[in-house]
Amino acid sequence: MGVFFSIAPQFTVNMTLKIYKLDGSPPARAVMMLAEILQLKHEALDVNLMAGEHLTPEYLEKNPLHTIPFLEDGDFYVTDSHAINTYLASKYGGAQSEKLYPTDFKVRATVDSRLFFDVSVVSPASSAITVALLNGEITSPTKQQTEKLNFAYEVLDKYLQKTKFAAADHLTVADISLAASISSASLLVPIDQKYTKLTAWLNTIQQEDWYKKKNVPGLEVYKAFVSSKLK
Ligand SMILES: N[C@@H](CCC(=O)N[C@@H](CS)C(=O)NCC(=O)O)C(=O)O
Structure with a gap:
């Protein structure tokens, strides 16, 4: 029917x-x-x-x-x-849809928490450095700015000790946002190899065609900007 x-x-x-x-x-x-x-x-x-x-x-x-x-x-x-x-x-x-933004309340809440982690922790830490570079206020991240990004790396590494991806054992929209932010942030403050789960997660995502096609070209633009400002 x-x-x-x-x-x-x-x-x-x-x-x-x-x-x-x-x-x-x-x-x-x-x-x-x-x-x-x-x-x-x-x-x-x-x-x-x-x-x-x-x-x-x-x-x-x-x-x-x-x-x-x-x-x-x-x-x-x-x-x-x-x-x-x-x-x-x-x-x-x-x-x-069900994988990328699951409807299960708890999984969805975890995805949302990772998205808000990106909005409230990763992106502000990264953009504070980008804006200061753009305004000529700094030529390299300050100690405090570096600590903020390292804290973000540490937290994400801890999340990734629990699940293969940021919010679940499969890719969700949280990974997509975090991949864009973290790949950019790593040009400002390199990711320490001690964050093994974070490094492995980023390596996995970097193999994806959608990442190569839609993140890498813009990341190159961002990298050129950062390189022109960083001393
Ligand atoms: N949380 C927002 C951040 C958007 C944002 O700040 N975008 C910047 C470019 S990366 C922008 O549009 N800046 C211009 C402005 O705020 O006037 C998002 O995830 O879309």
């Missing part, structure tokens, strides 16, 4: 998906990696932050926070890479 309705409308790929991004931006790369994993049909639009394209009245009307990445799904808007990725995995993940 219900067989004729087996293709749920929420899994229909919407041709109007637009992703505003910049390859050098770690959170934008996290969204582009997930879009690649899901083979999402979308339009990728570069937003030149240096030219202030994120501060135009049109962009601010849609995204008052003026950040990238930013998602437009028809007339529905999502700000923040973590919110974008949980939305995309839930709505367009199809058969991969």
Whole structure:
């Protein structure tokens, strides 16, 4: 009876998906990696932050926070890479949805906690250094900045002692966000080899085609910037 309705409308790929991004931006790369994993049909639009394209009245009307990445799904808007990725995995993940963003309350809470760990610990520690380099305030990370990133590495290494990936024994959206952030952070403060689980996890992720295609090119852009500033 219900067989004729087996293709749920929420899994229909919407041709109007637009992703505003910049390859050098770690959170934008996290969204582009997930879009690649899901083979999402979308339009990728570069937003030149240096030219202030994120501060135009049109962009601010849609995204008052003026950040990238930013998602437009028809007339529905999502700000923040973590919110974008949980939305995309839930709505367009199809058969991969349950693995990428599990519905089990406890597993989902663990995925969310790793995503918030990225938002509240890893990304701020990394971007504080990037911004200070950009403003010419530092030419190498300060002791305190280095300690903050090392703390993030230590915590993630501990999580990875419990599960093969950041939140479970399989890849979830948390790994995608953390892969973008940690690969970028490691250019600022190298990951000490003593973090064996973290090093092994990053090595595993670096083998993935979606990582090579959607993280590596932007990481190279970021690396060129960092190398031009670090002494
Ligand atoms: N938590 C946000 C961070 C987004 C963010 O800060 N993006 C930076 C580029 S990496 C940006 O858009 N900066 C411009 C601005 O904030 O005006 C996310 O994950 O999307």
